[in-house]
Amino acid sequence: MNSRPDTVVILAxxxxxxxxxxxxxxxxxxxxxxxxxWVLDQAQALAPQRILVVVGHQADEVRAEVAKHxxxxxxxxxxxxxxxxxxxxxxxxxxxxxxxxxxxxxxxGDMPLLQTASLEALCAEQARTAGGAAILTAExxxxxxxxxxxxxxxxxxxxxxxxxDASPAIKALRxxxxxxxCFPGAELVRLLPGLSNDNAQKEFYLTDVVxxxxxxxxxxAALLLADEQEAIGINTLAHLAEARGVLQLRIHxxxxxxxxxxxxxxxxxxxxGVEIGVGTKVHPCSVIQSGVRIGAGCEVGPFxxxxxxxxxxxxxxxxNFVEVNRSRMGKKSxxxxxxxxxxxxxxxxxxxxxxTIFANYDGKTKSACTVGDGAFVGSGTILVAxxxxxxxATLGAGAVVTRRSVVGPxxxxxxxxxxxxxxxxxxxxxxxx
Ligand code: UD1
Ligand code: CA
Numbered sequence: 519m520n521s522r523p524d525t526v527v528i529l530a531x532x533x534x535x536x537x538x539x540x541x542x543x544x545x546x547x548x549x550x551x552x553x554x555x556w557v558l559d560q561a562q563a564l565a566p567q568r569i570l571v572v573v574g575h576q577a578d579e580v581r582a583e584v585a586k587h588x589x590x591x592x593x594x595x596x597x598x599x600x601x602x603x604x605x606x607x608x609x610x611x612x613x614x615x616x617x618x619x620x621x622x623x624x625x626x627g628d629m630p631l632l633q634t635a636s637l638e639a640l641c642a643e644q645a646r647t648a649g650g651a652a653i654l655t656a657e658x659x660x661x662x663x664x665x666x667x668x669x670x671x672x673x674x675x676x677x678x679x680x681x682x683d684a685s686p687a688i689k690a691l692r693x694x695x696x697x698x699x700c701f702p703g704a705e706l707v708r709l710l711p712g713l714s715n716d717n718a719q720k721e722f723y724l725t726d727v728v729x730x731x732x733x734x735x736x737x738x739a740a741l742l743l744a745d746e747q748e749a750i751g752i753n754t755l756a757h758l759a760e761a762r763g764v765l766q767l768r769i770h771x772x773x774x775x776x777x778x779x780x781x782x783x784x785x786x787x788x789x790x791g792v793e794i795g796v797g798t799k800v801h802p803c804s805v806i807q808s809g810v811r812i813g814a815g816c817e818v819g820p821f822x823x824x825x826x827x828x829x830x831x832x833x834x835x836x837x838n839f840v841e842v843n844r845s846r847m848g849k850k851s852x853x854x855x856x857x858x859x860x861x862x863x864x865x866x867x868x869x870x871x872x873x874t875i876f877a878n879y880d881g882k883t884k885s886a887c888t889v890g891d892g893a894f895v896g897s898g899t900i901l902v903a904x905x906x907x908x909x910x911a912t913l914g915a916g917a918v919v920t921r922r923s924v925v926g927p928x929x930x931x932x933x934x935x936x937x938x939x940x941x942x943x944x945x946x947x948x949x950x951x
Contacts, residue, residue, distance in 0.1 A: 521638070521645035524568075524620025525703060526561040529607045530554060530627030531574025531598040536753045542576035544627035545583055546758055549765045550789025550808030553752060554580065556630035556765070558587045563634040564623060564641070567592070570614055571627075572607045574598045603721025604697070605713040612707060619703035621645075624724065626697050628752045631764055636741075636748060637698070643739045644700035650737035651705075651728060653678075654698040656749050657742065664694035665725050667740055675740045677729035682718040693742070695725060696749045705731060765790070773800075786819075795832065813849075831866070845876075848891065860884070861903060865891035871915065873898040890927065 534543025544554040554571075561569045573580045573595045581595050598610045608624070615622070623641065625632070636654065644652035653675075655667050665678045666688050678695045679688050709730050713722045728738050743749055752758050769790060770783040777796035780786055787805040788794075795814030800806070804819030813832035818824065822836045827844040830836065834847040837854035845862040853859060853870035860878035864870070868889050877900055878884050887901050890909030895901075897915045907913065907925040914932030925931050930939045 521641040522621070523564050523566045523623040523641055523700065525570065525615065526564060526566045526568075526623045526625060527570045527572065527608065527611055528554075528557055528561060528625045528627050529572050529604060530557075530580060531572045531601050531607055532628070533575040533601075534628065534753065537755060537758070539755075542580050543752065545576065545579060546752070548630055548758070548762050549769060550791060552583050553630045553758075553761075554583055554627050555587060555790075557625055557627050557632075558584070558589070558593070560630075560632055560634065560637060561623075561625060562589050562592075564637055566623070567620075569593045570611055571595045572598050572611065574601050602715065603719070604724035605710065605722035605726060608706070608724055609710050609713070609722065612710060615703065615707050617704065617707065619707065622699075622701045622703040622706055624697075624699045624701070626751065629696075629698070629749065630752065631748045631750050631761055632698065633745075633748055636743060636745075640698065640700050640741055643741045644702075647737040647739050649702055649705070650739065651702065651731055652700045652739040652741055653728065654696040654749070655693050655740045655742050656696055656746050657692045658694060658746055658749075661692055661694045664696075666691040667693040667695060669693075669740075674732075675728070675738045676732055678725035680717065680719070680723065680725065693740070696743065697724075697751070699724070699728070701727070705736070843878075861886040862889065862901075863887070864889045865893070865909065867892050868895070869893075870895050871897035871899060875900050876903060877901065878903045885921075 530544045537543050545552045548556060569592050571584050571593060577597055584593050584595055596611050596614055598607050640652050640654055663681060665680045666684055668676050668679055670676045709727045713726050715722050732738055747764060750757060750761055752761055769788050770780055773794055774780055778794045779799045782802040785802045786800055789808035791808040792806050793811045795812060797814050798812055798816040801819035804822045806824045807826045809826040810824045810828050812830045815833045816830050817835040821838045823841040825843040828842045829846045831847060831849040833850040835852040835854060836842055839856045840853050841858050843860045845859040847864045848866035850866060851864045851868040855872035857870055857874045858876060860876050861884055862876045874895050876887050885903035887903045887905045889907040892910045893907050894912045896913050899913045900918045902921050905919050905923050908927030910928045911925045912930045917932050917936040918934040920935045931937060932939060
């Protein structure tokens with residue numbers, strides 16, 4: 519049975535006051551990308567024909583984030599200003615939805631942990647109702663703040679009552695609405711215009727569509743989510759930190775299963791969108807940011823910081839207190855202790871001594887350095903970019919290689935400012951006397 523949704527609508531207009539931040543909540547960072555990017559992935563995993571994102575607070579910033587997503591072509595934003603509730607958020611989508619948008623899934627921009635399998639199960643459940651809807655529910659230990667699921671004597675879902683409208687008896691119910699729905703689109707667009715805001719919050723409730731469908735004799739299936747953690751809605755920075763931890767473990771698990779040795783997952787930070795080759799070892803307290811590519815058989819950390827745009831070829835090693843930023847390390851190149859590599863391109867088997875700094879920023883602009891295959895950079899060297907170091911060259915400990923220096927292949931430079939040592943005289947064949 520095909521239960522693929524045709525349209526996914528993501529509600530992302532809310533401000534998120536409790537985050538105590540001026541930025542829109544859905545733009546908060548989670549493992550190297552925005553909360554919204556995770557939710558856009560959830561939507562895309564269902565392979566719908568199109569995805570609508572309802573934007574309001576910080577609409578321009580949210581639109582810019584949507585435009586960055588790989589499936590941007592399928593995505594369009596709809597403005598909701600002012601925000602008059604979840605039902606109103608769908609009402610503003612009516613022109614975009616048209617008469618029959620097919621099967622419609624509604625997601626929230628602040629629920630980044632939902633797994634594809636749960637959403638697929640929701641759609642399959644909807645497909646079995648023969649024209650009804652399906653919603654995700656949970657039974658949290660503390661149901662505070664959620665809408666409660668009211669069932670009839672036969673145990674079937676009857677309606678959803680918001681906490682602010684609930685009697686003590688309804689508040690005592692434990693099953694709650696998570697706000698994730700799968701609707702028959704034609705029924706949804708037919709019922710949306712008739713919603714009223716005659717309730718405690720003077721809002722148009724999407725939950726009322728559920729009550730109306732049941733009132734018309736259709737079934738609304740409630741799918742109880744097995745893993746409650748998936749349903750965390752992010753409202754505070756504490757929730758954000760909790761969600762980050764969950765996503766981080768999922769990222770670690772993918773690398774571990776792919777043969778990356780992560781010695782201590784709990785102290786290791788690896789963003790979304792990092793490539794790591796098989797057999798690479800990541801030691802504790804290392805931070806690897808989005809966009810970094812690490813080959814096979816590399817060594818990272820402990821206490822290493824690999825920043826966006828960096829590439830480590832197979833067998834490269836980055837040790838303790840080393841930061842690599844927008845730099846490329848060739849095969850088997852090493853920087854084992856206390857170094858900063860910024861805008862550097864290293865060839866193969868380059869050795870970077872302890873305390874070496876690539877001084878890539880002069881206060882105004884950033885410049886790059888290149889170091890050829892097999893070069894040896896002694897401890898405490900400073901390369902004031904731009905600098906070129908040829909293959910198999912040696913920089914003596916403590917050298918300060920000044921701007922625009924070109925160290926020839928095989929040359930030895932020492933001192934401050936660094937200068938080439940004279941080449942040793944070619945040994946003359948001794949003439950027998
Ligand atoms: C809603 C549900 C409630 C459910 C809860 C789960 C309604 C009426 N109630 O509560 O039953 O238990 O979610 O979290 O739907 N949003 C907009 N525009 C708006 C209002 C909200 O885009 O005008 C977005 C928010 O950005 C957020 C989501 O919708 O992503 C949910 O809004 P929120 O106010 O947190 O949910 P409630 O209405 O309190
Ligand atoms: Ca609300």
